[in-house]
Amino acid sequence: MCLEVFGDRWSLLIVRDLMVRGYRTFKEFQTSGEGIATNILADRLQKLEAAGIINPEPEETDGRKINYRLTQKGIDLAPVLLDLLIWGARHEPADASCSLILKMDKNRDQILSEVERRWRERDSTPLIPSFDAGMARQLGRTQRHK
Amino acid sequence: MCLEVFGDRWSLLIVRDLMVRGYRTFKEFQTSGEGIATNILADRLQKLEAAGIINPEPEETDGRKINYRLTQKGIDLAPVLLDLLIWGARHEPADASCSLILKMDKNRDQILSEVERRWRERDSTPLIPSFDAGMARQLGRTQRHK
DNA sequence: CCGGATCCGTTTCGATACTG
DNA sequence: CAGTATCGAAACGGATCCGG
Numbered sequence: 001m002c003l004e005v006f007g008d009r010w011s012l013l014i015v016r017d018l019m020v021r022g023y024r025t026f027k028e029f030q031t032s033g034e035g036i037a038t039n040i041l042a043d044r045l046q047k048l049e050a051a052g053i054i055n056p057e058p059e060e061t062d063g064r065k066i067n068y069r070l071t072q073k074g075i076d077l078a079p080v081l082l083d084l085l086i087w088g089a090r091h092e093p094a095d096a097s098c099s100l101i102l103k104m105d106k107n108r109d110q111i112l113s114e115v116e117r118r119w120r121e122r123d124s125t126p127l128i129p130s131f132d133a134g135m136a137r138q139l140g141r142t143q144r145h146k
Numbered sequence: 147m148c149l150e151v152f153g154d155r156w157s158l159l160i161v162r163d164l165m166v167r168g169y170r171t172f173k174e175f176q177t178s179g180e181g182i183a184t185n186i187l188a189d190r191l192q193k194l195e196a197a198g199i200i201n202p203e204p205e206e207t208d209g210r211k212i213n214y215r216l217t218q219k220g221i222d223l224a225p226v227l228l229d230l231l232i233w234g235a236r237h238e239p240a241d242a243s244c245s246l247i248l249k250m251d252k253n254r255d256q257i258l259s260e261v262e263r264r265w266r267e268r269d270s271t272p273l274i275p276s277f278d279a280g281m282a283r284q285l286g287r288t289q290r291h292k
Numbered sequence: 293c294c295g296g297a298t299c300c301g302t303t304t305c306g307a308t309a310c311t312g
Numbered sequence: 313c314a315g316t317a318t319c320g321a322a323a324c325g326g327a328t329c330c331g332g
Contacts, residue, residue, distance in 0.1 A: 173293095
């Protein structure tokens with residue numbers, strides 16, 4: 001079942017940050033600005049691992065550090081996220097990045113293969129900025145208290 | 147933000163049942179087999195309405211009955227669900243319907259326009275059975291107690 | 293009957309503090 | 313840095329009640 005990923009407020013954000021931004025470590029997620037609590041973060045990382053979506057690999061140079069990385073199954077979520085992004089752009093009040101995102105609908109396949117290439121080659125340079133911006137807006141925390 | 151839909155265990159199931167199966171009424175969702183509590187169901191229907199994803203319209207012949215229906219914004223979620231389904235089929239242990247679903251990847255556009263046509267013409271006949279089966283397997287409740 | 297609303301016990305979440 | 317421990321807050325689930 002995929003309700004470990006969807007049906008949860010954080011898992012999708014983690015996947016996004018791994019895929020679109022170049023996040024790798026516990027710390028990066030923690031200070032991501034979304035304000036996830038450490039225990040929840042730890043729990044979600046575990047569950048995503050159990051679901052075969054991410055994989056923790058100790059860094060070679062420094063055994064203490066752990067680098068989380070999407071598995072093939074994880075990177076295969078890219079089409080879902082991209083469609084979600086397009087959906088949001090289409091129905092959100094107009095905004096600068098929306099027209100850019102809607103253009104992405106046209107080169108859908110091209111963008112997806114670019115995402116996959118980056119993942120395969122461990123290329124962590126920032127992805128298309130409007131992709132990131134759109135994702136942030138679309139999936140951003142809903143600021144629920146104070 | 148779209149976290150009213152994703153980031154919740156039930157909303158996506160409701161959208162699925164509206165889109166793929168022909169569900170329309172409170173009762174149908176309630177007895178859907180997923181075992182949603184009536185208060186939660188009422189709450190989610192309200193929230194989906196507030197998000198502009200569904201629309202309640204009283205039936206003409208019988209004012210008591212209410213028919214819930216996806217809005218344009220709601221039916222536009224079809225690509226996301228379809229990709230989610232394909233993702234699940236690709237990574238779930240092989241199963242009869244998987245190969246069918248993977249074929250859907252090829253006629254993605256065709257299937258999406260068929261879904262939209264059904265919605266536009268209020269055609270509630272069952273959709274491609276393997277679509278439904280896949281969705282049920284993919285999004286089905288995780289049987290969490292007893 | 294249908295579409296909820298209300299009450300209440302239980303489970304899960306989340307913020308903060310703390311630890312190896 | 314990468315997590316546990318704790319504990320109050322919120323969400324959930326079951327049962328029951330209610331208006332049309």
